[in-house]
Amino acid sequence: MTREERREALVAAALVVVEREGLGGASARAIVAEAGMPLGALHYAFASLDHLLAATLDAVTDQERLAAEAPISAGVDAGLEATLAAGLDAYVSLLVARPARELAYLELMLHASRDRLDLPPAPGRYERSYGLVAALLEEAAAATGCTWTTPPPVLARHTVAMLDGITTTWLADHDDQAAHASARFLAASLAARSLKED
Amino acid sequence: MTREERREALVAAALVVVEREGLGGASARAIVAEAGMPLGALHYAFASLDHLLAATLDAVTDQERLAAEAPISAGVDAGLEATLAAGLDAYVSLLVARPARELAYLELMLHASRDRLDLPPAPGRYERSYGLVAALLEEAAAATGCTWTTPPPVLARHTVAMLDGITTTWLADHDDQAAHASARFLAASLAARSLKED
DNA sequence: GCACCAGTTGGACGAACGTCCAAGTAGGTG
DNA sequence: CACCTACTTGGACGTTCGTCCAACTGGTGC
Numbered sequence: 529m530t531r532e533e534r535r536e537a538l539v540a541a542a543l544v545v546v547e548r549e550g551l552g553g554a555s556a557r558a559i560v561a562e563a564g565m566p567l568g569a570l571h572y573a574f575a576s577l578d579h580l581l582a583a584t585l586d587a588v589t590d591q592e593r594l595a596a597e598a599p600i601s602a603g604v605d606a607g608l609e610a611t612l613a614a615g616l617d618a619y620v621s622l623l624v625a626r627p628a629r630e631l632a633y634l635e636l637m638l639h640a641s642r643d644r645l646d647l648p649p650a651p652g653r654y655e656r657s658y659g660l661v662a663a664l665l666e667e668a669a670a671a672t673g674c675t676w677t678t679p680p681p682v683l684a685r686h687t688v689a690m691l692d693g694i695t696t697t698w699l700a701d702h703d704d705q706a707a708h709a710s711a712r713f714l715a716a717s718l719a720a721r722s723l724k725e726d
Numbered sequence: 727m728t729r730e731e732r733r734e735a736l737v738a739a740a741l742v743v744v745e746r747e748g749l750g751g752a753s754a755r756a757i758v759a760e761a762g763m764p765l766g767a768l769h770y771a772f773a774s775l776d777h778l779l780a781a782t783l784d785a786v787t788d789q790e791r792l793a794a795e796a797p798i799s800a801g802v803d804a805g806l807e808a809t810l811a812a813g814l815d816a817y818v819s820l821l822v823a824r825p826a827r828e829l830a831y832l833e834l835m836l837h838a839s840r841d842r843l844d845l846p847p848a849p850g851r852y853e854r855s856y857g858l859v860a861a862l863l864e865e866a867a868a869a870t871g872c873t874w875t876t877p878p879p880v881l882a883r884h885t886v887a888m889l890d891g892i893t894t895t896w897l898a899d900h901d902d903q904a905a906h907a908s909a910r911f912l913a914a915s916l917a918a919r920s921l922k923e924d
Numbered sequence: 925g926c927a928c929c930a931g932t933t934g935g936a937c938g939a940a941c942g943t944c945c946a947a948g949t950a951g952g953t954g
Numbered sequence: 955c956a957c958c959t960a961c962t963t964g965g966a967c968g969t970t971c972g973t974c975c976a977a978c979t980g981g982t983g984c
Contacts (some may be wrong), residue, residue: 550840552750556972566933576973595740627843631836634894638833641897642748645825654898685904686911693891696832697883698837700852706883713884717915754942762965775942932979
């Protein structure tokens with residue numbers, strides 16, 4: 529097993545542990561046990577536990593929880609707002625069905641953000657999310673014959689923010705209906721920044 | 727010193743520690759040291775460390791980080807959207823100036839939410855935030871001669887969600903301008919749910 | 925077949941953790 | 955003054971933590 533394979537396996541195991549037991553339970557021993565590795569393997573693949581957790585955050589950011597939005601399957605007949613609402617609703621449904629994963633993501637993200645509170649911005653980290661969502665927004669507009677009056681990258685950041693907020697809020701109150709309502713509010717607010725082409 | 731005073735002092739100390747060192751650094755010893763108390767005082771006032779952290783979350787929810795929105799000082803001449811934007815921008819400015827406090831709040835909230843992942847909703851916890859924001863929305867509408875076309879409590883939850891998301895997103899990318907842009911996006915989206923009275 | 929080396933392992937180590945409790949203290953009562 | 959109650963304390967306990975390292979493994983080159 530190469531070192532890179534070992535790193536990937538540890539990252540996958542770390543994500544499972546954080547999802548199941550929370551960041552507080554993500555100890556070196558718990559993670560290597562999940563990966564079926566001896567304890568020493570961690571410091572052979574990573575300099576420290578914190579390095580592993582940072583790599584785990586990068587991995588989960590990459591594989592993109594927002595990929596759930598991907599199915600922009602509705603066509604021209606549905607309209608832009610309905611198309612957006614369907615995608616955003618899909619994310620909420622995923623959140624309700626598997627909240628531990630979103631919780632794990634947020635825990636990892638907040639943990640990493642503490643180390644850089646006084647540091648300059650690190651644009652690279654969320655850039656990929658914004659780009660992916662921006663592409664989805666453009667795709668949805670194209671599929672419904674609309675154009676954006678605000679640049680998609682700007683709208684993408686608003687979208688990511690609102691989805692994060694929908695997540696934390698649902699985690700606090702477990703109100704499924706309200707979360708879906710917030711998703712539709714976002715869909716309508718985004719659609720207000722578009723024009724129907726003729 | 728009564729037990730209640732002791733509890734309050736410990737809660738205040740816990741918040742300071744979480745803000746300074748993060749949830750991971752909020753150990754029993756660190757908190758009692760911050761409070762200037764002996765170690766045993768914690769289990770005299772609280773059943774466990776987790777009970778103290780839960781009480782800390784309740785306290786910070788109560789004292790309401792959203793109180794920063796309070797200054798709805800703009801008048802009729804400014805219009806509803808501008809009034810909302812001013813209040814929301816004030817929150818973003820507070821976030822940028824003192825991110826550790828918002829980070830502490832989110833860490834405490836996520837920590838508490840993990841224990842109730844499989845539990846039924848706990849409406850009480852965020853209810854107060856929603857109510858407070860709803861009152862602010864009504865106040866802003868009244869001050870600018872507008873009426874809401876969507877019930878303020880519903881809009882309030884969307885607002886709290888978006889503010890949470892603006893917070894997590896800024897913590898990830900430290901993009902001040904983008905955070906303010908999201909605040910203005912929210913202000914415009916809310917204002918779209920209002921009518922100017924005549 | 926022997927030496928060697930990169931890779932791998934599990935136990936050892938000191939520190940820090942949450943919790944508990946026996947001893948100590950202060951203040952009011954007989 | 956003696957006593958008792960209620961409160962307060964700091965140390966002790968067993969566990970778990972992250973990290974490190976000496977021993978072990980299987981391979982390859984001589």
